[in-house]
Amino acid sequence: VGGVTVRFAGAGDAFGNGGRFQTCIVLQAEGEERLTLVDCGASSLVALKRLGIDPGAVDAIVLSHLHGDHFGGIPFFVLDAQFTRREKPLLIAGPPGTQARVRASMEVFFPGSSAVQRRFELVFAEYAGDAGGAEIAAGAFAVSAFEVVHASGAPAFALRLRCGDKVVAYSGDTEWTAALIGAARDADLFVCEAYTFERPTKFHLSYAALREHRAELGARRVILTHMGPEMLAHLGGVPDETAADGLTLTL
Numbered sequence: 001v002g003g004v005t006v007r008f009a010g011a012g013d014a015f016g017n018g019g020r021f022q023t024c025i026v027l028q029a030e031g032e033e034r035l036t037l038v039d040c041g042a043s044s045l046v047a048l049k050r051l052g053i054d055p056g057a058v059d060a061i062v063l064s065h066l067h068g069d070h071f072g073g074i075p076f077f078v079l080d081a082q083f084t085r086r087e088k089p090l091l092i093a094g095p096p097g098t099q100a101r102v103r104a105s106m107e108v109f110f111p112g113s114s115a116v117q118r119r120f121e122l123v124f125a126e127y128a129g130d131a132g133g134a135e136i137a138a139g140a141f142a143v144s145a146f147e148v149v150h151a152s153g154a155p156a157f158a159l160r161l162r163c164g165d166k167v168v169a170y171s172g173d174t175e176w177t178a179a180l181i182g183a184a185r186d187a188d189l190f191v192c193e194a195y196t197f198e199r200p201t202k203f204h205l206s207y208a209a210l211r212e213h214r215a216e217l218g219a220r221r222v223i224l225t226h227m228g229p230e231m232l233a234h235l236g237g238v239p240d241e242t243a244a245d246g247l248t249l250t251l
C-alpha cells in the first residue's frame, strides 16, 4: 500500500481566528480518486472549492463531534451534491445522534432539504464504543473512535483512520484525556487541537498541557490545529509543526 495525502482545507477554530476556515481535513490514499473528509465545519464547502477540491470526489465524511465548526458544513455539502446531480452514495459517520442532528441542521438551514428525494443515498454510521470500537469503512479508510472529553450534546471522539499500514489520528476537540494515547498510538500523523497556548480552557487542550503529555503520545509526527487567538499569537515560538489552510502533507 502506498502513501496517504493529508490536506488541511480548514485548520481554524470555531470563530475564524487568524482568518482560518473551520476544521476540514481531506484524506486521500495513493492511487485512489475518492476522498475522505475528517470533519466538515460550516465553512468547509467554501474551503474545499477554494483549493479546487471537487466535493463530488468525497465518499465519506467522518465526524469527531457534533459542534457547528465540525459538522455545520453538511447541510450545504448535501444540498450542493443534490444540485450538482451526485449519484454515488455519501457516508456520514459520527457519534451517536449524528443522523438526527444532521437532519435537524438541514431542516433549520434549508427547510424540506432533509426529506427531499435525491439521486444519491445518504448513509449514516454511528460509533458504538469508547475504546476504539469496531472499525467503520469510510472510503479507503477504516475508522475507529475513542471517546474524549468535550461537551457537544453527544459523546465526542478522537479518531484513528487507517489505510493499509498508514494511520492518521485526530484529537477532535477535547481537554487532555488518556483516550488520546490510544488514538495516537504508533500513528504516522497525529493531528491535535491546541486551542490555547497556556490558558486552561474547559473541554479544550492547551499547548502547555499537550507538551506535558507529549512523551505519552506514540505518534511519529504531531501537527497542531484548531488554534485560537492566544495560541496563534505564540506561533513564532512553537517548535512543533502547525497546520494552516491549504497545507498538504504526504505520509
Ligand SMILES: [Zn+2]
Binding pocket: 013, 014, 067, 069, 070, 173, 226
Ligand atoms: Zn471546534
Ligand SMILES: [Zn+2]
Binding pocket: 065, 067, 070, 150, 152, 173
Ligand atoms: Zn467542539
